[in-house]
Amino acid sequence: MADRIHTLAGTGPRRPTAVAVAGGVIAALGDRADARDWRGPGTEVLDLGTATITPGLVDGHFHPVMGVGLTRGVDLSSVRTVEGLKAALRAAAVPPGGWLEGWGLDPNAFEGAPISHAPLVEALGPDVPVFLLLFDAHSALVSPRALDSAGVTGPREFVSGASVVCDADGRPTGHLLELEALDLVRRLLPDDAPADRRARLSELLKRMAAVGLTAANAMDFEDDSLELIRALEEDGELPVRWRFAPFVMPGTGRDGLDAVIAQQRLDGRRWRVEGAKFMIDGTVDGGTAWLDEPDSHGESTACFWPDPAEYAEAVRTLAGHGVPIVTHAIGDAGIRYVLDTYARLPRSRVPHRVEHLETLPSELIGRFRELDVTASMQPTHCTHYTRADHTDNWSSRLGKKRADRAFRARDLRDDGARLALGSDWPIAPFDPRGIIAAARLRRPAGAPEVEPVLPEQALTARMALEGYTTEAAAAAGLAGLAGQLAPGQRADLSVFALDPLTTGPDEFAESPVPLTVVDGTVTHRG
Structure with missing residues (x-):
C-alpha cells in the first residue's frame, strides 16, 4: 500500500492505493x-505511507558480466585534465612487477590534443605496463611497456574496423x-579469480536492486556468463531479471551463428538468452563511427564490418x-x-x-515507427x-x-x-533516477549550472518513466505481461519516496528507494 500507485495502465474510476x-x-x-479483505494467513502487509509505487524499472542496455571485467583498477571517470590523469596514476598502487589498470577515462581530458601515452610515461616512468580503458569501452590507452609486451611495434590489420593508432613515423601512440586492437594488450592482463568475478557480479545485482531496477537487457553473453549466472541462481533468486543477447562479431561464420541460435534455448528462473548483439560501427569519440561524411579529423567513414553485406547476411540468418x-549504430x-x-x-x-x-x-525518424523497430537510447551519453x-x-x-541533430x-x-x-553500464552510471532526470533536463541531475544540450529533445516525466516500464516491456515483446500494474501482470514493482511524475527531476534523482520487488519477492528494502 502507498499513497500513490502509478499503474501506467489507464486511470480507471479511481486511483489505487493498494496492490x-x-x-x-x-x-x-x-x-x-x-x-483488509485480501489478507490470508500468510499475507505480508506493507504500508509504504507517502511513497510512490511504479511498475518495475527495466534498464534497456547493460553489460553486467563484461562490465565486471571492464571496471578493474583505478576509476578515472572523474578525471578532467591531463594533469588530473597523471595525479591519479601517481596515487594508484602498482603491484611490484604487475600491471596498472584503469577505466572510465574521458578523452575530453586531453582537451583536443592527440591521445598518447606521454602522460603515462611522465607519471610512472617507462617501465610500468599500463592499460587504461576509455569511457566508451571501445578504446584504450596503454604504455610503451604494454605495447612492447604485446609485440606491437606498428600498424596492424584487423577483420573489423579496429586500429593501432600510430604517429607520422609509424610508431604506436598507445591509443588502441x-x-x-584492445585485445592485443588485454589478453596479457591477469585473469580475475572466478570466485572474485562471481562476488562482484552478485554485488552489482544487489546495487541495481537498491536503486529500483527489477530487470535489464544484457548486451553480451561472455565466455563465463552461463557459469556465473547459474552459480548465482544456485545461491538463490536473482534480484534482477536478465535478457542476454550474445555478441556477433565480423568474421563469424555459419558455425558461430548456429551457436548463437542454440544459445536461444538457454534460460533460468529469472534469466534467458533472447537476441543477438551486433555493432555496425564504433564511436564518434574514437573516430570509428560510420558517417555519411567524414568527421573533422577525416575519420568515421567506414562500417565496423569490412563488408557490410556480411552483416546483413548474418542478421538475415x-x-x-x-x-x-x-x-549498435x-x-x-x-x-x-x-x-x-x-x-x-x-x-x-x-x-x-x-x-x-x-x-x-530527420528523414530516418519515421522509419522506426514504420518498421516497428525499437529505438534504445541512453540519456546520460548526451548529458555526461x-x-x-x-x-x-x-x-x-x-x-x-x-x-545539432543529436540524441x-x-x-x-x-x-x-x-x-x-x-x-x-559501465559506460555510464546505471542509477535510473539520475537517467530519468537527465532525460527530462538534458543536463546532469544536480548540476543546474550546466547548460542543457538541445533542450527541445527533453522527454516529459511520463515519457521518461515509460522508457523504463511500458516501452521497455513492449521492446521485449512483453506488452500485456509486464510494464504496467494490472491484474495478471508480473509482480515487479519499484517504490520511490518521491513521485517521479510530479517531483522536480533534480530532486527525484536523490529520491530514497524504500522497496524493490521482483516476481512478488522483495529484493531490496531501504
Whole structure:
C-alpha cells in the first residue's frame, strides 16, 4: 500500500492505493480498505505511507558480466585534465612487477590534443605496463611497456574496423581503437579469480536492486556468463531479471551463428538468452563511427564490418530462426544501413532494436515507427559527455550540423517510435533516477549550472518513466505481461519516496528507494 500507485495502465474510476500480489503476479488493485479483505494467513502487509509505487524499472542496455571485467583498477571517470590523469596514476598502487589498470577515462581530458601515452610515461616512468580503458569501452590507452609486451611495434590489420593508432613515423601512440586492437594488450592482463568475478557480479545485482531496477537487457553473453549466472541462481533468486543477447562479431561464420541460435534455448528462473548483439560501427569519440561524411579529423567513414553485406547476411540468418536482432549504430550512415537491413526482415514477436542513435537525420525518424523497430537510447551519453556549446570532443568531431541533430529522444517519441531507455553500464552510471532526470533536463541531475544540450529533445516525466516500464516491456515483446500494474501482470514493482511524475527531476534523482520487488519477492528494502 502507498499513497500513490502509478499503474501506467489507464486511470480507471479511481486511483489505487493498494496492490495485492500472489504467485508472482498482481492479483488485485484497490484501496487500503480493500486490502483488509485480501489478507490470508500468510499475507505480508506493507504500508509504504507517502511513497510512490511504479511498475518495475527495466534498464534497456547493460553489460553486467563484461562490465565486471571492464571496471578493474583505478576509476578515472572523474578525471578532467591531463594533469588530473597523471595525479591519479601517481596515487594508484602498482603491484611490484604487475600491471596498472584503469577505466572510465574521458578523452575530453586531453582537451583536443592527440591521445598518447606521454602522460603515462611522465607519471610512472617507462617501465610500468599500463592499460587504461576509455569511457566508451571501445578504446584504450596503454604504455610503451604494454605495447612492447604485446609485440606491437606498428600498424596492424584487423577483420573489423579496429586500429593501432600510430604517429607520422609509424610508431604506436598507445591509443588502441576497437575490440580487436584492445585485445592485443588485454589478453596479457591477469585473469580475475572466478570466485572474485562471481562476488562482484552478485554485488552489482544487489546495487541495481537498491536503486529500483527489477530487470535489464544484457548486451553480451561472455565466455563465463552461463557459469556465473547459474552459480548465482544456485545461491538463490536473482534480484534482477536478465535478457542476454550474445555478441556477433565480423568474421563469424555459419558455425558461430548456429551457436548463437542454440544459445536461444538457454534460460533460468529469472534469466534467458533472447537476441543477438551486433555493432555496425564504433564511436564518434574514437573516430570509428560510420558517417555519411567524414568527421573533422577525416575519420568515421567506414562500417565496423569490412563488408557490410556480411552483416546483413548474418542478421538475415539469425532473424530467419526467430532471433531478435540488436544493433549498435552511432552514425547516420550506420543507422540508415541497419534500418535498410531490418526493412527486409520478417517482423517477429520481439521487435528488432537499434542502440544509441547518436546523430540521426530527420528523414530516418519515421522509419522506426514504420518498421516497428525499437529505438534504445541512453540519456546520460548526451548529458555526461557532450556540451551545449559543442566544445567537447564528440561535438567538435561531428561539427555543428550533425551535433545539432543529436540524441533525438523527443522527436522519436513524438513520431510514435517505441523508445526504451537505459544506461550502457559501465559506460555510464546505471542509477535510473539520475537517467530519468537527465532525460527530462538534458543536463546532469544536480548540476543546474550546466547548460542543457538541445533542450527541445527533453522527454516529459511520463515519457521518461515509460522508457523504463511500458516501452521497455513492449521492446521485449512483453506488452500485456509486464510494464504496467494490472491484474495478471508480473509482480515487479519499484517504490520511490518521491513521485517521479510530479517531483522536480533534480530532486527525484536523490529520491530514497524504500522497496524493490521482483516476481512478488522483495529484493531490496531501504
